Amino acid sequence: MSEQARREELAASLAEVRGRLDRACRAAGRSPAEVELLAVTKNFPASDVVKLSELGLSSFAENREQEARNKVAEYAGLRPDGSARWHMVGQLQRNKARSVVRWADVVESVDSDRLAEALARATANALDAGDREHPLDVLVQVNLDEAVGRGGAPPAEVPRLAEMITRTSELRLRGVMAVAPLGGDPDMAFATLSEIAERVRVDHPEAVDVSAGMSGDLESAVAHGSTRVRVGTALLGGRRLISP
Numbered sequence: 034m035s036e037q038a039r040r041e042e043l044a045a046s047l048a049e050v051r052g053r054l055d056r057a058c059r060a061a062g063r064s065p066a067e068v069e070l071l072a073v074t075k076n077f078p079a080s081d082v083v084k085l086s087e088l089g090l091s092s093f094a095e096n097r098e099q100e101a102r103n104k105v106a107e108y109a110g111l112r113p114d115g116s117a118r119w120h121m122v123g124q125l126q127r128n129k130a131r132s133v134v135r136w137a138d139v140v141e142s143v144d145s146d147r148l149a150e151a152l153a154r155a156t157a158n159a160l161d162a163g164d165r166e167h168p169l170d171v172l173v174q175v176n177l178d179e180a181v182g183r184g185g186a187p188p189a190e191v192p193r194l195a196e197m198i199t200r201t202s203e204l205r206l207r208g209v210m211a212v213a214p215l216g217g218d219p220d221m222a223f224a225t226l227s228e229i230a231e232r233v234r235v236d237h238p239e240a241v242d243v244s245a246g247m248s249g250d251l252e253s254a255v256a257h258g259s260t261r262v263r264v265g266t267a268l269l270g271g272r273r274l275i276s277p
């Protein structure tokens with residue numbers, strides 16, 4: 034596909050997703066300005082990030098550390114003046130903390146004390162070395178699907194983990210994130226997440242972000258108070274491998 038054709042394809046899918054978001058917000062009596070659109074660019078090349086950025090998006094997410102690290106560097110080379118905020122949304126091994134804090138503005142998948150501690154230490158080192166300028170924004174990932182290990186802290190542990198994060202000076206607690214259970218009822222899952230988010234906000238008023246909703250369930254997430262939808266397939270298309 035030519036660059037021009039890809040640009041038109043991305044523009045069309047972006048218009049469609051924005052339309053869905055607008056309708057979902059209107060149906061929920063909310064303003065579209067309350068819900069951020071995060072483009073999940075995993076499995077797609079840096080050239081697509083450039084095009085989405087030129088189309089006005091500024092927040093991008095990845096779920097694999099190594100792929101992300103390379104793509105962020107490539108994007109910076111392709112568009113040196115483009116600003117972008119990068120979110121890590123995938124399960125993260127502690128031994129990747131050192132690397133992730135060198136490209137991520139936000140880590141949305143913090144689900145244990147040990148990971149939070151590793152990220153805090155790595156952020157401190159990166160700040161000292163001049164490899165980052167700001168503390169790391171983090172969300173606590175909540176597991177709404179305890180039968181399956183798709184990452185996330187059990188709901189009962191979320192308040193304590195949130196508290197632990199706020200005691201570090203390198204991490205800034207911004208809210209919660211979750212993925213609706215595969216094949217489950219997203220309305221039920223996002224209603225539960227909304228209660229957990231509210232509980233965290235009572236203790237930590239600055240933790241206002243609720244990252245919920247993907248291509249298939251963003252309407253439900255918006256109805257239940259999501260402030261950030263993470264959209265991959267509906268924007269970029271079916272998953273394409275960028276490298277063999």
Ligand SMILES: *Cc1c(COP(=O)(O)O)cnc(C)c1O
Nearest residue numbers: 073096122247248263264265266
């Ligand atoms: C891939 C991914 C998304 C986007 O999913 P789509 O269904 O492609 O929109 C959102 N969140 C996380 C954590 C993901 O890994």
